[in-house]
Amino acid sequence: MPKDSHGHLVAGRVGPQRLVPRSIPRPExxxxxxxxxxxxxxxxxxxxxxxxxxxxxxxxxxxxxxGAHIRPGVTTDELDRVGHEFLVDHEAYPSTLGYRGYPKSLCSSVNEVICHGIPDDTVLEDGDIINIDITAFHDGMHGDTNRTFVVGNATREARDLVERTEEALRRGVKAVAPGRELNVIGRAIESYAKRFGYGVVRDFTGHGVGEAFHSGLIVPHYDAAPEYSTVMQPGMVFTIEPMLTAGDITWDMWADDWTVTTKDKSLTAQFEHTLVVTERGAEVLTLP
Structure with a gap:
């Protein structure tokens, strides 16, 4: 795994973009x-x-x-191959591929990478955690989800962070109801995360999704200011995708203009669902 002298991740070699059959429609x-x-x-x-x-x-x-291929010794580029082939085999376009120049078919964010890690020749090691973020474009619509996996035998700290981040997502989903403002979602997430001293990343949020990959609707994961007062209503579709850190929430951006890491190099985990607001709450759409 590419690392510096302090054991922190550095950029690896990114392979060529994978091909999508011409028969599969592309996003605009x-x-x-x-x-x-x-x-x-x-x-x-x-x-x-x-x-x-x-x-x-x-x-x-x-x-x-x-996830079935995640293990020590596999490269993140190999995981990109698996995800890419699954999508095209199901007549879906990998939404990230070519989005604002992004070169791969999924995002693979390891350890201190908050989000948008680019698959490369990084080799996973026992004890790592890795987030896989995949969006499928099919029949004119995007569906967006991500999940953090533990590679082999990780520390209790890492396992707890992963499990609690998934629980934070569940609590955010439970806060969804018609007539409520969007900011209640972040309030539910942050109040839970604070119990464990976790940071809640503020600068990367959930978003509207469907006809557009990112519609412009912002869904904060922290106890946000009143300006995030959009009222949820039945039929509204968006993602909730909390990013929790074991340390500080300040971040650095790599030279690739995509990879975001915690500035203090603390571990970070993320989970995401696309959901629709119903008459009584929410229906999670990104369930296998």
């Missing part, structure tokens, strides 16, 4: 510098929600397929 941003600004709504019809559900299930199953 592929081949462009940036996506066209989204002018649509975050509230969808039943027919549209079913299409988002189908994309979300593909993404969730792709993460399961990748």
């Amino acid at each position: 941003y592929v081949g462009k510098k940036s996506p066209t600004p989204y002018r649509g709504n975050d509230v969808y019809s039943a027919e549209q929600i079913q299409r988002i559900r189908e994309s979300s299930i593909i993404a969730a199953r792709a993460i399961e397929a990748v």
Whole structure:
């Protein structure tokens, strides 16, 4: 695994982009510098929600397929191959591939990487934790999910962080209800995380998803200011994806303009679901 003299991750060698059959439709941003600004709504019809559900299930199953290959000695680029092949085998386009120039079909964020780690020749070691983030574009809709895995035998600190981050996501989902403001989600997440002294990353958030990969709707994971007062309503679709750290929440960006790490190099974990607001609460769409 590429590391510096202090044992911290450094960038590895990134292989070529993987090919997607021409028969699979691309999102509109592929081949462009940036996506066209989204002018649509975050509230969808039943027919549209079913299409988002189908994309979300593909993404969730792709993460399961990748997870079956996570072990000491495997490279993150090999995991990208597994995820990529699963998506294209199911007639889905890997949403990250070509998004604002991103070169790979999933994000693989190891140990102190908060998010957006680029798969490369990094070799996983026993005791690592790794987040796999996959978004599938199918039938005109994106479905977005991620999960953190423990590689081999990790420390109790690492296992606790992973388990509690997943619980933080569950608590965020439980806070969803029509008529409530979006900021209640972050309040539920941060109040739980604080019990263990964890940091809650603020600068990377959940988002509206569906026709657009990122619609512009922001879903904070911390006890946010009143300006995040959008009222949830049935049919609204967005992600919740808390990033918790064992240390500080300040971060550094690598020269690749994607990889974000904790400044103090503390461990960090993340979990994500795409969900739709229902009449009584929320339905998680990214279940395999």
